[in-house]
Amino acid sequence: MSLTANKEAWGFESFMEQNLEKELLRFTTAGSVDDGKSTLIGRLLHDSKSVFEDQLAAVKNSRINRSSGAVDFSLLTDGLRAEREQGITIDVAYRYFETSRRKFIIADTPGHEQYTRNMATGASTADLAVILIDATKGVLAQTRRHTYIASLLGIPNVLVAINKMDLVEYREDVFLRLQQDFQALAKQLAVPHVVTIPISALMGDNVVTPSERMSWYRGPTFLEHLENVPLGVETMSDAVRFPVQYVIRPDASFRGFAGQVASGVIRPGDAVVSLPSGQKSRVRSVVTFDADVPEAFPPMSVTLTLEDEIDLSRGDMLVSPGHPPRVSRHFEGMVVWFNSEPSKPGRSYLLKHTSRTVRAKAVKIRYRVNVSTLVQEPVNSLQMNDIAYVEFETVSPLFFDPYTQNRITGSFILIDPISNATLGAGMIREDLSDQTVVQDATPKPVTAAERYKRHGHYPALILVEGNPALASRLERALFDDHFEVLHVSDQDVPQHLFESTLRLTQSMGLVAVYSCGALAPETKERLNALVGNRFFDLSTLQLPADEPGTVQKVLSLLHPLRAVADHEDQDKIN
Amino acid sequence: MANISKEIVNSAVDAGLHERPGFIAARTLNYLRTLEAESIHILREAAAEFARPVMLYSIGKDSSVMLRLAQKAFYPGKIPFPLLHIDTSYKFPEMAEFRDRYTREIGAELIVHKNQEALDQGANPFVLGTQKCCSLLKTKSLLDALAEGGFTAAFGGARRDEEKSRAKERIYSFRDPFGQWDPKNQRPELWNIFNSRINKNESIRVFPLSNWTEADIWFYIHLEKIPIVPLYFAKEHDVVIRDGSIVVVYDNSVILKGEKKQRMVCRMRSLGCVSCTGAIQSEADTVPKIIEEMISFRRSERENRVIDHDEEGSMEIKKREGYF
Numbered sequence: 001m002s003l004t005a006n007k008e009a010w011g012f013e014s015f016m017e018q019n020l021e022k023e024l025l026r027f028t029t030a031g032s033v034d035d036g037k038s039t040l041i042g043r044l045l046h047d048s049k050s051v052f053e054d055q056l057a058a059v060k061n062s063r064i065n066r067s068s069g070a071v072d073f074s075l076l077t078d079g080l081r082a083e084r085e086q087g088i089t090i091d092v093a094y095r096y097f098e099t100s101r102r103k104f105i106i107a108d109t110p111g112h113e114q115y116t117r118n119m120a121t122g123a124s125t126a127d128l129a130v131i132l133i134d135a136t137k138g139v140l141a142q143t144r145r146h147t148y149i150a151s152l153l154g155i156p157n158v159l160v161a162i163n164k165m166d167l168v169e170y171r172e173d174v175f176l177r178l179q180q181d182f183q184a185l186a187k188q189l190a191v192p193h194v195v196t197i198p199i200s201a202l203m204g205d206n207v208v209t210p211s212e213r214m215s216w217y218r219g220p221t222f223l224e225h226l227e228n229v230p231l232g233v234e235t236m237s238d239a240v241r242f243p244v245q246y247v248i249r250p251d252a253s254f255r256g257f258a259g260q261v262a263s264g265v266i267r268p269g270d271a272v273v274s275l276p277s278g279q280k281s282r283v284r285s286v287v288t289f290d291a292d293v294p295e296a297f298p299p300m301s302v303t304l305t306l307e308d309e310i311d312l313s314r315g316d317m318l319v320s321p322g323h324p325p326r327v328s329r330h331f332e333g334m335v336v337w338f339n340s341e342p343s344k345p346g347r348s349y350l351l352k353h354t355s356r357t358v359r360a361k362a363v364k365i366r367y368r369v370n371v372s373t374l375v376q377e378p379v380n381s382l383q384m385n386d387i388a389y390v391e392f393e394t395v396s397p398l399f400f401d402p403y404t405q406n407r408i409t410g411s412f413i414l415i416d417p418i419s420n421a422t423l424g425a426g427m428i429r430e431d432l433s434d435q436t437v438v439q440d441a442t443p444k445p446v447t448a449a450e451r452y453k454r455h456g457h458y459p460a461l462i463l464v465e466g467n468p469a470l471a472s473r474l475e476r477a478l479f480d481d482h483f484e485v486l487h488v489s490d491q492d493v494p495q496h497l498f499e500s501t502l503r504l505t506q507s508m509g510l511v512a513v514y515s516c517g518a519l520a521p522e523t524k525e526r527l528n529a530l531v532g533n534r535f536f537d538l539s540t541l542q543l544p545a546d547e548p549g550t551v552q553k554v555l556s557l558l559h560p561l562r563a564v565a566d567h568e569d570q571d572k573i574n
Numbered sequence: 575m576a577n578i579s580k581e582i583v584n585s586a587v588d589a590g591l592h593e594r595p596g597f598i599a600a601r602t603l604n605y606l607r608t609l610e611a612e613s614i615h616i617l618r619e620a621a622a623e624f625a626r627p628v629m630l631y632s633i634g635k636d637s638s639v640m641l642r643l644a645q646k647a648f649y650p651g652k653i654p655f656p657l658l659h660i661d662t663s664y665k666f667p668e669m670a671e672f673r674d675r676y677t678r679e680i681g682a683e684l685i686v687h688k689n690q691e692a693l694d695q696g697a698n699p700f701v702l703g704t705q706k707c708c709s710l711l712k713t714k715s716l717l718d719a720l721a722e723g724g725f726t727a728a729f730g731g732a733r734r735d736e737e738k739s740r741a742k743e744r745i746y747s748f749r750d751p752f753g754q755w756d757p758k759n760q761r762p763e764l765w766n767i768f769n770s771r772i773n774k775n776e777s778i779r780v781f782p783l784s785n786w787t788e789a790d791i792w793f794y795i796h797l798e799k800i801p802i803v804p805l806y807f808a809k810e811h812d813v814v815i816r817d818g819s820i821v822v823v824y825d826n827s828v829i830l831k832g833e834k835k836q837r838m839v840c841r842m843r844s845l846g847c848v849s850c851t852g853a854i855q856s857e858a859d860t861v862p863k864i865i866e867e868m869i870s871f872r873r874s875e876r877e878n879r880v881i882d883h884d885e886e887g888s889m890e891i892k893k894r895e896g897y898f
Contacts, residue, residue: 301614
């Protein structure tokens, strides 16, 4: 018996090393009664071989089977007795599974009772939101609600699963129509990265394995997308935010400030400012149980020692002097109200923001968002599940960033000082005061990645030789499909300018359709070098004989532009 | 520290992205260090905000990981709260031995609590049945110990992947003055902001390992070389087969009519009371072998715990009453 690895046994150490390279992806699933969400998750867990045999056996022996299939997959996820008896899901449930590439945490949220509260809870830490659409019902008010909450909580990726394709004979036109409907919604809500996948959770089509019954669909399966969707950005802010959680003082010789890095990189020698005192010091060491480390970055939990004895305790924040946060007692934010008691004007709350809890007052409710219609409505108080834009004033200042820049320093919860209930959660938008310490003076150049985020797709170049009518048709179809597209004709652009014009369209992040007479092979090569794998030369593609067919084909070829965002591509467009 | 720097996946730096003002190449932590950082955040947050926290220490593998995380969270200081072990007196003898030695070694304060009144009246699973026995020697004993100590928060090593009702529990699990959990009325829990406000006699159970899976626990034990009770490793034991479970017997163990003692190489997958925790037949005598076994078998670890299978939803019922 020993704790050390028996190395010759099965190459354990290399297995271990590989396993440690896995990334963690958190996603949330929202759905309503009967849209098959539980079935989808059950299927995912089952097909990815994560369902333990004995748990499965327990389900097979269960007295209740609500589904028409042999095994009711939804029973794998409905954990509480009341849920199994009523056939509903009551609370956010967390599930875990892994593949050889990633580890997954699912926050499975019920779509009916308390949906806003539950979804917001699950969405707050998610990297991706799964939105389920029943193919027989289409985009509903609830789809709108779920998508809105996903965008409100800042989830960077949305995966739309068009479920129950088996009930619509696996028809492509149904899928394309629903996909288009959703794209329109995503555009309206400025949801950046959307991928749509046709599935049947019940039959297992495109969940883990590609569906033979939907051979017209060429994109990734549900699980493939989860395994491959790019998680991080390749750069992060260097602005240090280190909320102090706990002061460690084992004896007179050591005084360390424990916390989790919220942004930036902290190294020994770095200058830091303590808020609210404004005192300056330098980092002496970054201490961990294992050893001092050369740098700390999110989401590491470390302990910092400083060169000087400065005033610093729990609730304070260490920041970089060059990029301080806003410091203010006034700000606005979007608030989600959880409590069954409506808010009362003028009441004071406890507001917890990072490790700091302060008294706060909602000064004014600007408007409430009707999550079904997305219309702004005037209100005087907040009801349960309301989402509203609210002005706050606090007794002492907070140190914050807008939520869109930092999910940790931009978020807070509201607590009832008497009942202690968590009443609501907020995402900070603006600072209303003029006390802002220092604004970041250097404007940042707009990057290709930002353009990608705004347009919702990468740039591309489509070459149409000798058929201007087809080029116009393509422009229209792509435009209607929410691509930023421009038809450039050799009739409008002088010969010696067309390459620089096309280069310009690519820099702007557009899909350019270039119609012209026949081009020389070496010219084509130069164009190809300009845009790489996003160059679509129609003369080299296998296309249907008719024009509508050709347009459909090109559309399907361009859809992946909305999803692909691997690092190599990022480099190229940068 | 060699471990951490090696595990940092620093892809963006390697990709040689040019720096823009205000931005730097992104760094990422691997999933295990991410879980570790989150758990440390939870431990520190609760230790800072609760007047009188305590850590439930069950001596099992999850408790061992939680204890290591607590050491890390407050290093170079000592763990700023006591450990509490609820001793039913029917635990494996190796457990108490390990508990006393290890907590002394790391300098932690240990409280051991028994429901002596029930034990004096002869409470045992054979007479009372497992449900009643558990309720008296574990749940009641725990609630009494928490009340006696005036503890406002108790850390537990439960994980959401263990059992279906656990999957729905918050990291901060609010308990009423009777220690009970109301699954339909939990506080919303967003980001990493926890509401630790409670009124008199209310308390919070804090679960820093909520997002860890059984596999994560074993990988971490291996990576961190965390000592665990030897019963987890395969060894030849005296056993009897009881209701299909392999029950390890000691010299003073009760052997029921019709049961025959035999020798078997086996190990424990989770640790509870001797009579209610079955062993599994296994040759795994190292952590890597245990991990290999876990991956190839993929059976749920609480399968061998009689108490979870008394009836459908039995863990949920226990939790509502105040069980962990």
